[in-house]
Amino acid sequence: MHKKMRFSNWILLLLILLFVGSEPISSYSSPSSASEEHAEISRNFLSYAKKSDFFDWIVGIRRKIHENPELGYEEFETSKLIRDELDKMGIAYKYPVAVTGVVGFIGSGKPPFVALRADMDALAMQEMVEWEHKSKVPGKMHACGHDGHVSMLLGAAKILNEHMHLLEGTVLLVFQPAEEGGGGAEKVVNEGILDNVEAIFGLHLFPYLSVGQVASKPGPILAASGEFNAVIKGKGGHAAIPQQAIDPILAASNVIVSLQHLISREADPLDSQVVTVAMFQGGNAMNVIPDYVTIGGTFRAFSKETFMQLKLRIEEVITRQASVLRCNATVNFFEKEKPFFPATINDESLHKHFWKVATGMVGKSNVKNMSPLMGSEDFAFYQEAIPGYFFFLGMQNIDMNEKLPSPHSPHFKINEDTLPYGAALHASLAVRYLIESQSKIRGAEL
Structure with a gap:
């Protein structure tokens, strides 16, 4: 466990925060403020995730899942792979959640609690991409990037596990089934496992942004x-x-x-x-x-x-x-078989948090404010229960002329170079949320 900061140091930290403000500083060469130190955490996480051994591991996870796609509430092998990896890291978890889901717990086991989410299910379509790790299951394919989402959340788990001393609370790792129409998020919420969670973050791979770019907005973002x-x-x-x-x-x-x-x-x-x-x-x-x-x-x-x-x-x-x-x-209207998805509405304060973390990691020019899309996401069920924030992660390679196909296409592909960014962003959003949450608590006690 991490060593607790002395009371005098917390006073100093609070004073620094009051004078520095919320925006990241443009120069990070010699951190002299809490904001710069927190940004340094994010950059260190990204450097860690870009190491060759980490990259090879996270790509291997993604390819195993891609070869064995499973539809909503049938993700038994995917769930087993997740549990095996969490076991290797010594991370405790609850299973089953919402039929096939897994929720891991890492940190102190005490408040504050923050959650990170990845969806696990594939789509009922035949893969048309010819490559070594093509789907081995006829008529099923990861055509929306959920294989990448799972691997990035496992990557975040590895980063958090290696930097346990930074965790000033508890992170829940939500591996959720049945996003593609099954409303798996609603089942997770109904099981009460997020009752004490203060905030939840989720991401989606996006072929219309370059690797290293992210996009989102406060308020309604998906319909x-x-x-x-x-x-x-x-x-x-x-x-x-x-x-x-x-x-x-x-x-x-x-x-x-x-x-x-x-x-x-x-x-x-x-x-x-x-x-x-x-x-x-x-x-x-x-x-x-x-x-x-x-x-x-x-x-x-x-x-x-x-x-x-x-x-x-x-x-x-x-x-x-x-x-x-x-x-x-x-x-x-299939309300019993396929629940209506609410609008995905990003929390205003969490947008500020996301902006600080993302700009600190990839720079202001790579954090885009996007227009709402008419697509939908069952992440919205979490946002109806607790404050939540959803963002998009780029994966287009600007050095290549090839444009990646859209999600839900049989030709859909992932640029695996983006996986370290997703893992590091997940981990940074959680760690820095806990640090700031504890700072607010201690400030209120003064």
Whole structure:
């Protein structure tokens, strides 16, 4: 365990903090303030993570996971690999959490508590990237970078374990199942394991930023999302005698056009919303009007009120527009099978913390303020329970002409050079949060 700082030293530290302020100092050559010393911690963590033995280890972890992708709530082998690595480091953990999840504990075992999160699940798609460590499981692939997320959190665990003397509290390492639609984060929250945690941080690999760059913003950064499915029933018949049938294809077509009016004519242009119909199934012959058509899609918004209003109007438009053309429609939002994801809303004070840590590690020019995206993340469930912060980590190699494909593509690839940055950022965010939290506690006691 680390040695406790003497009372007089804490007074000195507090005075330094009062006069220096929160922004990192541009020169780090000879630290003379608490801010510079904390920035030095972050840079040291990155240097540690870039060492060849550490890099080879973290890349090896990522490739093992990539070769053996598992879908949500089926991550048994991934979970075992995580537990094996934590055992090697002597880090205690709880298992199972939310079916296949693992939560590690490192530090003093006492408050304050801060959490770091990585998602574990893969996607049901066939990998089209030809390389030595291609998925060995037909029809399953890590196409969203979760293999990288797990390896980076294990990397953070190794960094924290090697710098235990800096931990002034406890870090929870949350390896979470089923982010891809399964709402694994909600299950983790419901199990109460984060009840005493003050803050949680999460990251996502991002192919549109360069290695060494990060991006985020305070407030809404990702949208709330839900899915819907509608069965529109008519009356089948011969395509040459449409008057004797009730055409569900025509009704479904009108429904799809009317759904777009929800955005163009009902939504506030300054309140971003999306309704996308991505599935249309009906009929299997050129000369037969089918009995029914099935459509499905997704809807998204940045506020709970807007999201719920959009849900209400989607059901009304589908059922009423279908009835105009003499069809019946039923709508299913899959709320039990796939919980709606809330909007991902970053805590304002944690944004300031992230900015200090990230700029201290990679420099101000590499910390970007990004616009909100209409994608969604079940990290939002944590943010509904405790203050949370989510950010994006670049992995594009500016020295190569190749542009990395987007997530959820069968051609998705990870630039493994970014893994040390994710591990070091995770560890730095946690360590410096605990240091600052303890400073506030001691300041309040003076």
